[in-house]
Amino acid sequence: MNPLTCHGWTIFFHPLFNAPWISLVAKVKQLKTKLEPKDFVTHPDTKLLKAIDLGIKDKIPSNPFASYFALQKPLHKYGRLKKMGLPNHYRLFFRAFKEKKVIIILWLGFPRKEGDQKDCYQVFSKKILKGEFPNSLDDFLREYQSE
Secondary structure (H helix, E strand, O other), X not given: OOOEEEOOEEEEEOHHHHHHHHHXXXXXXXXXXXXXXXXXXXXXXXXXXXXXXXXHHHHHHHOXXXXXXXXXXXXXXXXXXXXXXXXXXXXXXXXXXXXXXXXXXXXXXOXXXXXXXXXHHHHHHHXXXXXXXXXXXXXXXXXXXXX
């Protein structure tokens, strides 16, 4: 997916987010052809897509370093969008780089069930420890340009 520019920030998409995003967009397009308009707008997948889109284009880039996005150590370099239109238990993880005004949307985590081994914060932490996300903006841009 090509980068977006919103609120003066350039927004990139990590493949771990991009693949499920493309799938969700395709699913919602298909729903639009099959459902009545009133059923389409209330369908959970349509609502999820709308909430993610609003989060990416408005909520996050309006102030990516806001305290309500902040995660605690050891995840303090990362942010997450919760609530703000997202269905319960979903979290949209990202990383912002102030000096270059770049945001990387990393991963959509769900479901959120505290204490569960599949809790999205636990899974996200493991992905970071395994090196699934680049450590720096330069590393990400190198990966992005090689795709």
